[in-house]
Amino acid sequence: MTVLVVTNDFPPRQGGIENFVRSLCDELPEVVVYTSREPRDAAYDATLPFPVVRDRTSMLLPTARITKRAVQLLQEHGADRVLFGAAAPLGLMGPALRRAGARRIVGLTHGHETWWAGVPGTRQALRKIAEAADTLTTVSSWCEDQIRPALSPAAAQRVRRLTPGVNTRRFAPNCGGEQVRKGLGLEGVPVVACVSRLIRRKGQDTLIKAWPLVQESVPDAKLLLVGGGPDRQYLEELAVRTGVSQDVVFTGPVPWAEIPPYVDAAEVFAVPCRTRRFGLEPEALGIATLEASAAGKPVVVGDSGGAPDTVRHGETGYLVDPYNPVAVGVRIADLLSNPQHCKELGAAGRQWVTEEWSWTRSGAVLRELLDV
Structure with a gap:
């Protein structure tokens, strides 16, 4: 057969x-x-x-x-x-x-x-x-x-x-995040990671626009953008215009086999994905969100296409309006300000992904x- x-x-x-x-x-x-x-x-x-x-x-x-x-x-x-x-x-x-x-x-x-x-x-x-x-x-x-x-x-x-x-053995809590933090100079600071190609649909620009608001509550917070793509220069220039270029770390392309520690390096995983081109370019699902849940991370996900299937709102993370940087920033700041809530959401997410x-x-x- x-x-x-x-x-x-x-x-x-x-x-x-x-x-x-x-x-x-x-x-x-x-x-x-x-x-x-x-x-x-x-x-x-x-x-x-x-x-x-x-x-x-x-x-x-x-x-x-x-x-x-x-x-x-x-x-x-x-x-x-x-x-x-x-x-x-x-x-x-x-x-x-x-x-x-x-x-x-x-x-x-x-x-x-x-x-x-x-x-x-x-x-x-x-x-x-x-x-x-x-x-x-x-x-x-x-x-x-x-x-x-x-x-x-x-x-x-x-x-x-x-x-x-989702391979819950590869994506698991404590799967190498400390080494990534050390290598990137992110030890001892709150980190939000987005693991995705750098394209408009994934919403990295929304995260950058939201970052000044995040830092009002968590001044030392860093944004870790993992992946390569055609929007790299646009996002770097946006970070400069927004005044947060020193707080946004671009890793460039990372082989898939090496991704789990980058997810583990974060307190929060965020991908405010959005639908583009008059509805012709949606987010079909978003497996990276589920991988982040498997790693025990709370997730912040844009309400686009099938992305809501990857999060239990209020239980494993939150759906957000991907066109509203203020709403995204408020949600991320609230999570970074409440480590215990982050742990609870992350634990629930790992259990859900493992089971289903x-x-x-x-x-x-x-x-x-x-x-x-």
Whole structure:
């Protein structure tokens, strides 16, 4: 029962979707991955316990050539199950793979399929993708609400929730934060961390704008921005204009394997994510928030798309208006001023993630959907 995984979202490219797809591969008995070319991919692929076939292009699209290659791999490896790492647009290859012998086809949806569901043309394409698959999965209740109406009644009934899991052994309290603090010169000061790509949707600019208000209550508080991205220069300049450049620490890109200690280095984890581009660019879920909860950190999360699924408001952290730096600043300042409340929220978050967001549960759902 070999599964052919067809995806553009695969390491060494960094990101939540890439880690999601990679981790799901570990939950399947036999896997072959067909994916796009990435810098330094050969060295990464050599570490994996399953074969990875890289296309010559940097992005797989459902063209005739790539569809033919996917069919060849299905047959060469004796695969009879297919998992599309992103249903749109790769799921358009579904009918050809079905004719070639695929018995079960599952398409993962993330954030971008939500706008496919709402735009004429792509809406019809998404409907075709769902008809060709046995199941489309969604990562959050919000994504499901957006996608279901675009599908036929029969396909809508086959939609299932498949969320990422969290490795609670890697993301755990005291998993190396003190070493990170020492290395960054943050010993003995309150730290708020945001671990994410530096892009507008994640709301790092809101945190910087909120920081003067935070420092009115907690003067020595530092903001730790972990990750790289196209907004680095904009955020650095914003910190200068806001007068907090000495209190904002940029780490640059950090390999995913080294992320847990950076989360552990903080008292509070904050990502005031927001929906952009007239609703076409939402936050589908936000696995980093759940990882922070697993590390025992209270979380402050923007109310965007499926992000509310990652926090129990008032129990593991708080939802905030991502367009309101004052509200964000007040919430963060209140948490930093109440260490005991932070500990209580963090402990509740770790218990919740341990019980309900495990890879064991996610893997069981996927194996059921693929019938393996």
